Amino acid sequence: MPHTPSEDTATDRTALVVVAHPRPDSLTAHIARLTTRRLTGAGYRIDLLDLAADGFDPRMTEADLPDWNNREKTYSPEVESHMRRVLAADVIVAVFPVYWMHAPAILKGWIDRVWNYGFAYGRSKPRLAGKRMLWLGLAGAADDDELVGIMQQSLSAQLDDGIAYYCGMAHSSVGLLAGAEEKPQRVDAEGNLRLDEALTGATRDAHYAALEAKATGFVDDFVAGDRVAA
DSSP, X not given: OOOOOOOOTTOOOEEEEEEOOSOTTSHHHHHHHHHHHHHHHTTOEEEEEETTTTTOOOSOOGGGSOOTTOTTOOOOHHHHHHHHHHHHOSEEEEEEEOBTTBOOHHHHHHHHHHSOBTTTBSSXXXXXXXXXXXXXXXXXXXXXXXXXXXXXXXXIIIIXXXXXXXXXXXXXXXXXXXXXXXXXXXXXXXXOEEEOOOOOHHHHHHHHHHXXXXXXXXXXXXXXXXXXXX
8 A cells, every 4th residue: 555654844754653453443543543643743754554454464474584594685575665664764653452461463463574684683783773662552451450560561571672672773662551441351369351340421531531641641752752862
C-alpha cells in the first residue's frame, strides 16, 4: 500500500507509527490515532504503517532468512521497502494489544522479518543508532492487578533490552496501558482469571478518559526526550 508521510514544513523529523491490530475500530487503533495527532502537533511528519491493513505477512520466508555469511544480503521486496521506512524515521512508535505478556504475532513477525541481520544488527555501527522507540501496549489486566508490574518488566526485557538495545537504538521505553477492557481482568490468589463487572456510564467515560490521558502522557514524555536528545 502506498504511503505518504504527512507534510509539515516546520520540521524534517519523521515518526513511523506502527499499528498492530486487525480492527480499525479497536481501542488500539483509537490510541494510535491519538498518538498520531499528538506527534503531528509536536511537529513530526507521520508515516503510518498499519500492518494488518497493509496485509503484512508476519511469517518468515526463505527470502528473508538471515545469511550469516553475507550481511549485505538483499531481502524480499516487501521487507526491503519496510527497511527503507524504518531508516527514514527519526522515531518509531508501535501501538499494539498485549497478548500473553508479548507483542502480537504480526508485530513480532514484522520485527523478525524486517529488523534483520545486516540491517538492524550485525554491524559495528548499527544502522538504527540514534533512533528512539516507544512501545504502547494495551492490556486487559486491571490497573491494580499485581500482574501489571510483572507484565511491564516482561515487556521491557523483551522490547527495550532484547530488541531496541540489541539494535543500538538510543532510547526505548514501554508505555503499558492496563485496564483496556470494559471488564477489567485480574488473577486471583489461586491463579484463576477473573473478570470485574463491566464499566458503564460516567464510570466508563472517566476510566477511558484516564487511559487516554496516560497514553498522551507517554507520548509527550517521549517527545520531550527527543527534543533533549536533538
